[in-house]
Amino acid sequence: MYRTNKTSFYRIIACLFFLFITISTQADEKDVFDRIVKITDNKGTIYELLKNLSDQSGYLFVYDSQIIDNNKKIKVPKGEYTLRSAIYLITGNQRLRIDLLGEHILLRLSNEQSDSPIAGREPVHHPFFTIKGSLCDKETGKPIPFVSIGISNTTIGTISNQDGVFQLTIPDSLRQQKVRFSHIGYESMELESTLLEGKSLDFTLTPQFVSLQEIVVKYTNPVQLLSEMLNHRPVNYSFTPVYLTSFYREGIEHRRRNIDLTESVLQVYKTGYDTNAANDQTKLIKKRRFVNRQQTDTIFPKMRSGINSCLVLDIMKELPEFIDPDNESSYTYTHKGVDVIDDRMVNIICFHQREHIQEPLYKGELYIEKESKALVEIRFEVNPLLVSKATHMFVDKKSAGLKIDLQHARYIVSYKPSEDGTYYINHVRGDIEFKVRRRKRLFNSPLNFWFEMVTCKVDTKDVQSFPRNERLSPTRIFAETKHSYDKDFWENFNIILPEENLKEEIINNLSEIIITEK
Numbered sequence: 001m002y003r004t005n006k007t008s009f010y011r012i013i014a015c016l017f018f019l020f021i022t023i024s025t026q027a028d029e030k031d032v033f034d035r036i037v038k039i040t041d042n043k044g045t046i047y048e049l050l051k052n053l054s055d056q057s058g059y060l061f062v063y064d065s066q067i068i069d070n071n072k073k074i075k076v077p078k079g080e081y082t083l084r085s086a087i088y089l090i091t092g093n094q095r096l097r098i099d100l101l102g103e104h105i106l107l108r109l110s111n112e113q114s115d116s117p118i119a120g121r122e123p124v125h126h127p128f129f130t131i132k133g134s135l136c137d138k139e140t141g142k143p144i145p146f147v148s149i150g151i152s153n154t155t156i157g158t159i160s161n162q163d164g165v166f167q168l169t170i171p172d173s174l175r176q177q178k179v180r181f182s183h184i185g186y187e188s189m190e191l192e193s194t195l196l197e198g199k200s201l202d203f204t205l206t207p208q209f210v211s212l213q214e215i216v217v218k219y220t221n222p223v224q225l226l227s228e229m230l231n232h233r234p235v236n237y238s239f240t241p242v243y244l245t246s247f248y249r250e251g252i253e254h255r256r257r258n259i260d261l262t263e264s265v266l267q268v269y270k271t272g273y274d275t276n277a278a279n280d281q282t283k284l285i286k287k288r289r290f291v292n293r294q295q296t297d298t299i300f301p302k303m304r305s306g307i308n309s310c311l312v313l314d315i316m317k318e319l320p321e322f323i324d325p326d327n328e329s330s331y332t333y334t335h336k337g338v339d340v341i342d343d344r345m346v347n348i349i350c351f352h353q354r355e356h357i358q359e360p361l362y363k364g365e366l367y368i369e370k371e372s373k374a375l376v377e378i379r380f381e382v383n384p385l386l387v388s389k390a391t392h393m394f395v396d397k398k399s400a401g402l403k404i405d406l407q408h409a410r411y412i413v414s415y416k417p418s419e420d421g422t423y424y425i426n427h428v429r430g431d432i433e434f435k436v437r438r439r440k441r442l443f444n445s446p447l448n449f450w451f452e453m454v455t456c457k458v459d460t461k462d463v464q465s466f467p468r469n470e471r472l473s474p475t476r477i478f479a480e481t482k483h484s485y486d487k488d489f490w491e492n493f494n495i496i497l498p499e500e501n502l503k504e505e506i507i508n509n510l511s512e513i514i515i516t517e518k
Contacts, residue, residue: 032059032100033084042078045071049090057083059100060138063107064199068093099195104203106195127172128492131179131196135164137186138204146412146427147183147205152190153419155458158247158494159427165499169492181205184341184367184377208340222333222349225368226325232373236423237316239272243459244424245285247495250306250451250478251502254299258502262289262479265493266307266453266472269465270314270425277311277318281465282472286493287483299436299447304396306451308474310428313413315378317425322351322362322380330357336365341377345370353383360386374415374423381410394432401439407446408433418458427454456494 037056039049047070050061068091076089088094091107099106135144143164150157151174160166168179175194182188186205246268252260269281312318322331336348346367353361364380382390391406398404409432416426429452435444472481 033082033098035083036080037083037086038080039076039078039086043075045073046090053083053086059105060204061107062104062201062203064201067109068107128169129172129197130167130169131193132167133201133203135160135181135203135205138206144183144205147181148416148426149179149181152178152180155418156456158456159454159496161497161499163499165497167497169494182342184346185339188342220335220347222335223325223328225347225349226323228373229368229375233273233316236372236374237273238422239274241269241271241463243463244268244270244455245457246453246455248307248310248453249496250303252301252303253448255445259292260479261502273317277314280311282307282474283466283470284472284481284483287481289479301447302477303449303479304477305475307478309430309451310453311474313411313428314425315413316375330354330361346376360390377414379412381408384408403437405435407435424458425455428452454496
């Protein structure tokens with residue numbers, strides 16, 4: 001039976017309160033950097049003048065903003081220059097090292113400036129190194145959230161946050177490996193990890209449009225695609241337990257201001273895809289919590305079951321009713337078209353509840369890989385037209401003087417293949433928003449709960465269930481879980497970096513961090 005009881009599924013997911021690098025020949029680089037470019041608009045920021053060079057040459061610049069100040073206003077002589085001379089002129093640094101990386105030009109300090117050891121001092125060896133950066137759309141310049149960033153042919157990785165910003169910590173043993181960036185609808189990119197070490201760089205991803213010549217125009221039966229996806233579960237997903245090292249965070253916002261943020265590293269004992277998510281186990285490795293409540297606050301919400309929601313939202317393990325191909329009495333399925341991820345075609349299946357059904361169900365999109373039939377991503381939400389009817393499914397307790405209405409409940413779930421082709425849960429995100437009004441008050445205030453978990457590493461060897469005394473209850477109020485805190489908090493764990501607004505909240509409220517002992 002594929003079908004999960006509709007009411008049950010609401011409740012269990014509700015949070016109750018790059019580029020392939022080869023060594024370019026010297027002649028190739030020389031041809032590029034000896035090209036003639038014109039500087040006609042000679043006043044502006046360094047960013048604006050470099051963008052003009054990018055428009056003329058067709059190459060995008062990648063550099064550390066701590067080395068080159070984007071916003072510095074300059075004036076340079078007009079005229080014709082070689083691309084190399086123009087770069088030196090605009091940056092004002094003749095000692096920059098300029099490297100050609102496919103469609104990117106990497107600007108960095110020369111080896112003599114950045115890599116040579118201080119006289120009389122041995123170079124320090126670190127077991128890990130870190131790369132940082134941001135990702136945006138090449139055409140629009142807008143940040144790209146939830147980009148998968150990982151070491152090629154490994155299960156080590158993370159994702160970009162909603163600002164497109166990321167940080168990836170890499171074991172030194174993988175220093176020679178490539179870092180891969182991938183997202184549905186964009187061309188994937190690979191870069192040598194050592195070229196990015198210790199830098200904060202801005203990258204662009206190119207939208208990838210599917211040529212009509214690549215598509216055989218024929219009717220695609222969406223229900224048949226669903227059946228094929230489910231029939232291929234034994235091939236595409238692991239039916240043996242694995243360990244997932246995961247980064248989990250949850251937050252509560254009231255009046256668009258973050259009032260409670262909890263971040264943690266978890267180890268997840270993930271059972272096979274033929275068992276219920278209730279058999280999955282979690283163990284807490286690290287945790288910290290920031291609280292930013294003012295005396296004027298009169299609403300003190302709490303989130304329960306955020307971690308459990310992430311486990312249950314492993315859709316291919318806990319199959320909901322909208323993935324049941326025999327459930328056409330409740331849902332309508334349509335084939336929206338095709339897209340790409342990592343140069344692989346994916347079919348897009350849309351689903352929404354039938355009009356005669358008056359109880360709130362779901363609507364969304366499934367992204368199913370064309371060749372493997374694997375589900376690689378799903379985006380869905382409670383039907384916006386009937387969402388207020390589901391309020392009681394998401395609220396456990398409330399004060400008598402409050403009126404609460406659910407505004408939306410949206411989810412994103414993605415899967416990522418390992419080197420052997422097995423797909424593992426990669427990222428889960430949930431956003432649940434209410435409007436809250438106190439009795440005898442005219443105005444509503446928004447109250448938003450959100451949670452997300454990203455898989456940073458998969459281990460398949462010597463996997464055993466956790467001892468009972470080490471298990472974390474995934475249905476409890478996680479923010480109130482006691483755990484020791486250390487100042488060198490994340491060490492070498494991969495995390496999702498806080499968005500800019502959260503970063504400001506954390507910096508401004510360090511004194512309010514909740515430090516508890518086991």
